[in-house]
Amino acid sequence: MTHEAGIPLGIRFRLLSDTPQDSAAQVVNDVVVGDYRDLETLRAFARGCDVITFDHEHVPIEHLRALEKDGIPVRPGPDALVHAQDKGVMRARLDALGVPCPRHRIVTDPQDVAAFAAELAQDAQDGPEGRDGGRRADGFPVVLKTVRGGYDGKGVWVVHSVEEAAEPFRAGVPVLAEEKVDFVRELAANVVRSPHGQAVAYPVVESRQVNGVCDTVVAPAPGLDEDLALRAEEMALRIAKELGVVGHLAVELFQTRDGRVLVNELAMRPHNSGHWSMDGAITSQFANHLRAVLDLPLGDPRPRAKWTVMANVLGGDYPDMYSAYLHCMARDPQLKIHMYGKDVKPGRKVGHVNTYGDDLDDVLERARHAADYLRGTITE
Amino acid sequence: MTHEAGIPLGIRFRLLSDTPQDSAAQVVNDVVVGDYRDLETLRAFARGCDVITFDHEHVPIEHLRALEKDGIPVRPGPDALVHAQDKGVMRARLDALGVPCPRHRIVTDPQDVAAFAAELAQDAQDGPEGRDGGRRADGFPVVLKTVRGGYDGKGVWVVHSVEEAAEPFRAGVPVLAEEKVDFVRELAANVVRSPHGQAVAYPVVESRQVNGVCDTVVAPAPGLDEDLALRAEEMALRIAKELGVVGHLAVELFQTRDGRVLVNELAMRPHNSGHWSMDGAITSQFANHLRAVLDLPLGDPRPRAKWTVMANVLGGDYPDMYSAYLHCMARDPQLKIHMYGKDVKPGRKVGHVNTYGDDLDDVLERARHAADYLRGTITE
Numbered sequence: 133m134t135h136e137a138g139i140p141l142g143i144r145f146r147l148l149s150d151t152p153q154d155s156a157a158q159v160v161n162d163v164v165v166g167d168y169r170d171l172e173t174l175r176a177f178a179r180g181c182d183v184i185t186f187d188h189e190h191v192p193i194e195h196l197r198a199l200e201k202d203g204i205p206v207r208p209g210p211d212a213l214v215h216a217q218d219k220g221v222m223r224a225r226l227d228a229l230g231v232p233c234p235r236h237r238i239v240t241d242p243q244d245v246a247a248f249a250a251e252l253a254q255d256a257q258d259g260p261e262g263r264d265g266g267r268r269a270d271g272f273p274v275v276l277k278t279v280r281g282g283y284d285g286k287g288v289w290v291v292h293s294v295e296e297a298a299e300p301f302r303a304g305v306p307v308l309a310e311e312k313v314d315f316v317r318e319l320a321a322n323v324v325r326s327p328h329g330q331a332v333a334y335p336v337v338e339s340r341q342v343n344g345v346c347d348t349v350v351a352p353a354p355g356l357d358e359d360l361a362l363r364a365e366e367m368a369l370r371i372a373k374e375l376g377v378v379g380h381l382a383v384e385l386f387q388t389r390d391g392r393v394l395v396n397e398l399a400m401r402p403h404n405s406g407h408w409s410m411d412g413a414i415t416s417q418f419a420n421h422l423r424a425v426l427d428l429p430l431g432d433p434r435p436r437a438k439w440t441v442m443a444n445v446l447g448g449d450y451p452d453m454y455s456a457y458l459h460c461m462a463r464d465p466q467l468k469i470h471m472y473g474k475d476v477k478p479g480r481k482v483g484h485v486n487t488y489g490d491d492l493d494d495v496l497e498r499a500r501h502a503a504d505y506l507r508g509t510i511t512e
Numbered sequence: 513m514t515h516e517a518g519i520p521l522g523i524r525f526r527l528l529s530d531t532p533q534d535s536a537a538q539v540v541n542d543v544v545v546g547d548y549r550d551l552e553t554l555r556a557f558a559r560g561c562d563v564i565t566f567d568h569e570h571v572p573i574e575h576l577r578a579l580e581k582d583g584i585p586v587r588p589g590p591d592a593l594v595h596a597q598d599k600g601v602m603r604a605r606l607d608a609l610g611v612p613c614p615r616h617r618i619v620t621d622p623q624d625v626a627a628f629a630a631e632l633a634q635d636a637q638d639g640p641e642g643r644d645g646g647r648r649a650d651g652f653p654v655v656l657k658t659v660r661g662g663y664d665g666k667g668v669w670v671v672h673s674v675e676e677a678a679e680p681f682r683a684g685v686p687v688l689a690e691e692k693v694d695f696v697r698e699l700a701a702n703v704v705r706s707p708h709g710q711a712v713a714y715p716v717v718e719s720r721q722v723n724g725v726c727d728t729v730v731a732p733a734p735g736l737d738e739d740l741a742l743r744a745e746e747m748a749l750r751i752a753k754e755l756g757v758v759g760h761l762a763v764e765l766f767q768t769r770d771g772r773v774l775v776n777e778l779a780m781r782p783h784n785s786g787h788w789s790m791d792g793a794i795t796s797q798f799a800n801h802l803r804a805v806l807d808l809p810l811g812d813p814r815p816r817a818k819w820t821v822m823a824n825v826l827g828g829d830y831p832d833m834y835s836a837y838l839h840c841m842a843r844d845p846q847l848k849i850h851m852y853g854k855d856v857k858p859g860r861k862v863g864h865v866n867t868y869g870d871d872l873d874d875v876l877e878r879a880r881h882a883a884d885y886l887r888g889t890i891t892e
Binding site for chain 1: 521522524538794809811812816838849
């Protein structure tokens with residue numbers, strides 16, 4: 133999708149891809165297949181590139197520092213990207229900035245988790261804010277996350293007892309414990325920042341999750357208080373600035389029952405919660421990410437329609453989704469289909485659809501229908 | 513641009529390109545460099561393709577018939593495409609359909625041109641319609657066109673005397689003489705038709721020419737009488753149906769002083785007069801061309817903005833247009849730049865810009881400014 137956004141600007145890509153079958157490798161015409169964890173592969177790849185950017189956060193920070201020393205601009209740079217790679221570093225930094233987050237602590241074993249839970253229980257008794265969210269007297273449930281490598285619910289556990297807390301420690305990697313926030317919904321504030329400090333904010337969206345995976349995004353978030361929206365945008369812009377982000381920053385947020393927003397996750401790349409912008413905004417997140425990475429002036433992030441809905445298409449039982457185009461396109465001539473060319477596996481994100489219009493119920497129904505039909509969970 | 517439109521649908525291209533530097537070859541990842549005039553090249557290329565389509569009209573008709581015999585779907589097919597290749601065949605067919613065209617005749621030498629001019633002069637005296645358009649008593653000026661291979665004013669002469677009429681015959685190719693129409697402006701009716709006969713019509717646009725090259729397109733055509741717009745759309749849909757066009761058909765039209773529309777040219781591919789649709793319509797001409805060629809249901813062709821303006825970017829004195837992005841993007845964060853990756857040569861179409869909005873003067877000014885700045889004819 134970034135390649136797609138680069139074509140009109142004449143921006144050429146060299147792609148480092150794990151396999152020749154990766155989505156981007158199917159459409160970019162200068163592909164190097166190699167392992168992004170290998171410094172020499174990265175060095176050979178980077179030679180002759182004007183700038184390096186990413187579609188995931190997993191390239192080792194020390195390798196990125198080495199590329200920078202070689203004189204290759206890396207955007208976002210390693211000093212920013214570490215906050216998207218390591219949830220422990222991210223939480224510590226946001227704390228230092230005074231950005232509201234769920235309560236959290238790096239934990240080393242299940243007993244540590246139980247102690248953290250007990251503190252949460254104590255706070256809930258003492259606190260005026262009604263933040264208990266169904267928490268029991270022992271402070272459970274608690275959310276545990278591996279500090280690195282989590283994605284779409286992987287590397288995240290909701291544990292209800294000290295016994296259940298054993299599982300996340302088995303991999304021997306650091307674990308972050310967080311309070312289970314009593315949220316009314318999830319939001320995302322997407323911003324883009326360029327090296328010389330220009331920044332734009334997309335409207336705050338609502339992100340609806342099913343089984344820990346983003347199902348639907350509504351832009352803008354329906355019924356969101358204007359002050360709260362502004363606070364969320366300002367918070368995302370401030371994080372982008374303080375962390376020195378270059379490119380797209382998605383700040384995933386919890387909207388709490390008591391009217392606050394807490395930062396859940398950060399992503400420093402075009403993000404699922406911004407896919408609506410491809411058809412719903414004047415400038416898409418992909419175009420603005422590219423413009424930021426190249427230090428070009430940023431494009432207008434405002435919506436083109438009153439409502440835009442993005443629904444993720446998950447893999448279903450049918451390996452071929454193309455034949456479903458016939459029904460979906462005939463039913464809704466305004467539908468926008470974006471498929472990624474991935475092998476279809478049940479539950480895997482293999483594409484998304486966008487719809488837009490003036491009537492939110494209609495726009496939601498059209499997106500929902502198309503995503504379900506493409507997946508094969510409905511047949512008419 | 514067709515590749516760009518194919519990415520979201522997971523449609524993969526194999527490209528036959530004259531050189532590895534062609535615009536499309538820079539972004540498509542399966543490129544065969546070869547001569548489209550050579551049948552064996554075409555056959556080897558076509559093997560394994562699901563369907564063949566074009567970004568120009570010059571592939572020999574007999575070769576396309578051979579590919580069809582080999583079982584390769586060719587869309588638009590040779591029986592349709594011949595009308596876009598050969599202006600003599602096109603005029604004869606439109607006459608047979610009763611579609612209004614400028615008066616015309618295949619001519620074999622300058623004396624023939626003079627005889628044709630004399631008839632025009634006679635008609636103008638007899639006719640009630642005031643069609644003389646500044647024609648002299650001898651019927652000149654007359655427009656001469658090579659029946660094949662003309663493009664952007666090349667292969668077209670406006671001759672004012674029998675002496676001037678000698679030039680077009682020097683190449684030894686058939687020549688079509690046409691009356692010089694007294695038009696108030698040029699319009700274009702863009703339609704898309706699929707193999708099973710579904711068709712959509714884009715709003716009729718105004719196309720403004722400078723030195724025989726399209727300079728600006730305004731969508732929809734300002735102040736166009738609704739009945740005339742409807743007649744033009746119906747005419748284009750009828751031509752697409754009668755000629756068996758599959759894919760995009762652009763019908764370039766003259767709007768005459770006496771309120772008629774006459775067909776100037778046909779193009780059977782996404783066309784310059786439809787480039788506005790990339791940012792201005794719900795479904796772009798490229799997406800709809802692809803959907804037609806694949807016999808998928810067509811997308812909604814309606815505009816997303818009150819006004820959209822496309823301005824072609826011509827090559828100027830500066831080989832590097834990228835540095836101009838800084839000014840253009842900073843001045844107008846809503847500007848859409850589409851560059852083709854072509855070598856910059858003075859006067860060559862190397863890209864276009866789109867602008868849209870509610871105020872036509874503003875939208876026109878923004879497009880004009882950006883196109884002029886990119887070309888280098890203004891510097892602030």
